Amino acid sequence: MQEPALSRLLPLDAIATGAEAEDWRAAIRAAGELLVATGATTDDYIGEMQQAVEEYGPYIVIAPGLALAHSRPSPAVLRTGLSWAGLKTPVEFGHAANDPVRLVIGLAAVDHDGHSSALSRLARMLADPDRLKRLTEATGAAEIHGTISDYESSAE
Amino acid sequence: MxxxxxxxxxxxxxxxxxxxxxxxxxxxGLDADVEIADIGTARGAAVTADVVLTSGELAAELGDVGIPVVVVDNFVDGTEIREKLGAAVGRQA
Known part of the structure; x- marks a missing residue:
């Protein structure tokens, strides 16, 4: 069975830019609220993502300026989905190399591998520094969603 | 490997x-399988592995597992991962 495409896991409504967050907890909350709003998770998942950082440290800041907020599959996850919260002002997560964070991508997964090819595609998309810069500087959700859809149709 | x-x-x-x-x-040019582990199972999984890739914080938590542990700062930077992996296994692109 084919996995859902990246652009379906990250619908337009799950993308926000200019989100206001004063610290890392608020930044994760911004990405989490988009997962809740699009029906991927319940409110509880926001606390679970914050708890993961408390437990394992800021390693979710996977690249300069980019955090991949997530927790384990749990009852709070209703379906696999992604969200995208571009921050108005960058915030510190306490990461030695990659602070400050300007973009938080939220990930909710119902299992360990059903989302892996979409996430792999996300990794390849973000591995291009020019594209990453363009995406983190984009000011509109439609522009971001369009860039992702274009990338997917050119990559397949 | x-x-x-x-x-x-x-x-x-x-x-x-x-x-x-x-x-x-x-x-x-490595003939390699890449497997995934969480921090709870990594120590056991490392027994049959040749090299570990992880973040700085988790490398500190993992400690000495008897094989090279490569610390990756940027998880989407192919060049960084290639250079560090190559150095750990003595291979250059």
Whole structure:
């Protein structure tokens, strides 16, 4: 069975830019609220993502300026989905190399591998520094969603 | 050879790392399988692996596992992963 495409896991409504967050907890909350709003998770998942950082440290800041907020599959996850919260002002997560964070991508997964090819595609998309810069500087959700859809149709 | 990609929960960061590690191994001409483990199972999984890729914080938590532990700062930077993996296994692209 084919996995859902990246652009379906990250619908337009799950993308926000200019989100206001004063610290890392608020930044994760911004990405989490988009997962809740699009029906991927319940409110509880926001606390679970914050708890993961408390437990394992800021390693979710996977690249300069980019955090991949997530927790384990749990009852709070209703379906696999992604969200995208571009921050108005960058915030510190306490990461030695990659602070400050300007973009938080939220990930909710119902299992360990059903989302892996979409996430792999996300990794390849973000591995291009020019594209990453363009995406983190984009000011509109439609522009971001369009860039992702274009990338997917050119990559397949 | 077997490369182990380690993250806190085994669903997010390590999946990204696996994708880029597979590409890096291919560029280096390594015949490698990349497996994923979370921090709880990594120590056991490392017994049959040749090299570990993970973040700085998790490398500190993992400690000495008897095989090289490569610390990756940027999980989406193919060049960084290729250079560090190559150095750990004595291979250049």
């Amino acid at each position: 077997k490369i182990l990609a380690v993250c806190g929960m085994g669903i997010g960061t390590s999946v990204l790392l696996k994708t880029n590690a597979e590409k890096a191994a291919q560029d280096l």
